Amino acid sequence: MLKTGLAILNAYIQTPASIHYYKRMKEELDSLGVSLDYKTNAEILALIGSNGDILASEMSNYDFVLYLDKDEYVAYMLEKAGVKLFDSAEAIRLCDNKMLTYIALSNAGIKMPKTISAPLNYIGSDDDTFIKEVAKELSFPIVAKDNYGSLGKEVYLIKNFDELVEFEKSHKFGAHLYQEFIESSKGHDFRIIVINGKVVASMKRCNDNGDFRSNVAQGGHGELIDLPESFKETAEKAAKILKLDYCGVDLLDDKDGNPVLCEVNSNAFLQEIERITGKNIAGVYAKHIVDSIK
Numbered sequence: 334m335l336k337t338g339l340a341i342l343n344a345y346i347q348t349p350a351s352i353h354y355y356k357r358m359k360e361e362l363d364s365l366g367v368s369l370d371y372k373t374n375a376e377i378l379a380l381i382g383s384n385g386d387i388l389a390s391e392m393s394n395y396d397f398v399l400y401l402d403k404d405e406y407v408a409y410m411l412e413k414a415g416v417k418l419f420d421s422a423e424a425i426r427l428c429d430n431k432m433l434t435y436i437a438l439s440n441a442g443i444k445m446p447k448t449i450s451a452p453l454n455y456i457g458s459d460d461d462t463f464i465k466e467v468a469k470e471l472s473f474p475i476v477a478k479d480n481y482g483s484l485g486k487e488v489y490l491i492k493n494f495d496e497l498v499e500f501e502k503s504h505k506f507g508a509h510l511y512q513e514f515i516e517s518s519k520g521h522d523f524r525i526i527v528i529n530g531k532v533v534a535s536m537k538r539c540n541d542n543g544d545f546r547s548n549v550a551q552g553g554h555g556e557l558i559d560l561p562e563s564f565k566e567t568a569e570k571a572a573k574i575l576k577l578d579y580c581g582v583d584l585l586d587d588k589d590g591n592p593v594l595c596e597v598n599s600n601a602f603l604q605e606i607e608r609i610t611g612k613n614i615a616g617v618y619a620k621h622i623v624d625s626i627k
Contacts, residue, residue: 336367336626339392340399341407344375350602351401354615357603358399361619370395374402379410389414397626401600403429403481419622420599424577428599430480432510438571438594444587445594447471447513454505464501467511468494480508490514515593518585522595523564524555525582526606526614527572529621534612535560535568536605555609567592578625579618581606 340355359369379389387410392398397417400408408422420428427433432450439445449467467475477500479487491497491511525535536555568582571594581601585593607614 336396336623337394338362338367338369338397338399338622339395340369340371341377341402342371342373343402343404344373347373350604351600353604354600354602355399355401357607357615358619361613361615362622364616365619365623367619367623369399374404374407377407377411379407379414381410387414389416392416397622399622400425403600405429417626419578419625420580421576421578424575424580425599427575428577428580428597430508431478431482431596432480432508434575434597435510435594438574438597441570441574443567443571443594444591446476446515446585449511451501451504451509451511453508459502459505461498461501464494464497468497471511471513473497474514476512476514477504478510478512479504480510515585515587517588518593523558523560523584523586523592524601524606525560525564525568525584526580526601527568527577527582528579528614528617530569530573532560532565532568533617534606534610534614535564536609555605557609561590561592564592567594571597578621 340358342351342355355371362369379387382388389411392411392414395416397419398411400418400420403425405422405426408418408425412418412422427437435445435448447470449470452463473491473493475491475497477489477491482488489500491500521537521539523535524538526533535558537558538555564584567584571582572580575597577597577599581598583595583598585595587593603614
């Protein structure tokens with residue numbers, strides 16, 4: 334019996350890259366005899382009924398969901414209703430929150446920038462005790478990140494103490510963190526696609542516009558590389574710890590050329606890395622999905 338899947342995208346933010354991702358997955362799943370429908374999270378009414386049960390009746394038409402959004406609430410409800418998600422709700426939650434990603438990967442022998450979580454500020458206090466401690470622990474420039482953010486957005490480079498104070502004031506009500514700046518990796522990083530625990534493609538992302546971020550959405554571009562074994566091992570370890578079916582692991586390189594974990598993306602886009610490497614990444618992922626639901 335032919336299988337049918339559903340791709341769920343965000344109702345309010347759809348980029349050409351996310352639509353391309355869906356179309357590529359549909360194309361490759363179609364070639365394997367599996368159809369893939371499309372809906373947004375606004376069209377999925379997963380709810381908790383008055384008797385306390387999860388209700389997601391329309392999901393009975395689908396064998397799996399390709400979850401191309403970061404709405405963890407709908408993801409958890411769909412899973413609790415018995416729907417198989419790629420990736421899982423827990424993996425999506427851990428990747429969507431940068432601080433949770435670092436915590437989940439800590440104590441695992443994975444090198445990452447020194448990271449400080451900003452305390453939650455419920456009353457808007459401008460007490461500078463915390464900021465002074467950040468300045469003592471991290472030397473300028475300092476990287477500041479909102480815990481939630483994609484495509485290189487909500488990532489900032491803070492050059493001095495005054496900028497640090499201003500940033501904290503303007504972000505005090507939101508979850509954010511501060512990190513050591515890896516100077517040796519300024520303007521470039523390594524995007525590594527891992528599927529079912531194995532590296533299937535990688536590229537170096539470079540930004541020639543003077544931006545310290547290398548994201549393609551921020552003007553970066555991909556380049557072919559021969560990925561060092563240590564980078565491959567780090568990417569695969571991170572993906573396995575986070576229990577991801579599919580992900581893009583972003584690594585920096587320190588002054589000695591060692592891998593330093595930057596971020597892990599559960600919904601890493603395909604277009605640039607397939608173009609650069611010539612590899613059928615969508616095909617590998619589609620086969621993994623089909624094998625998993627047989």
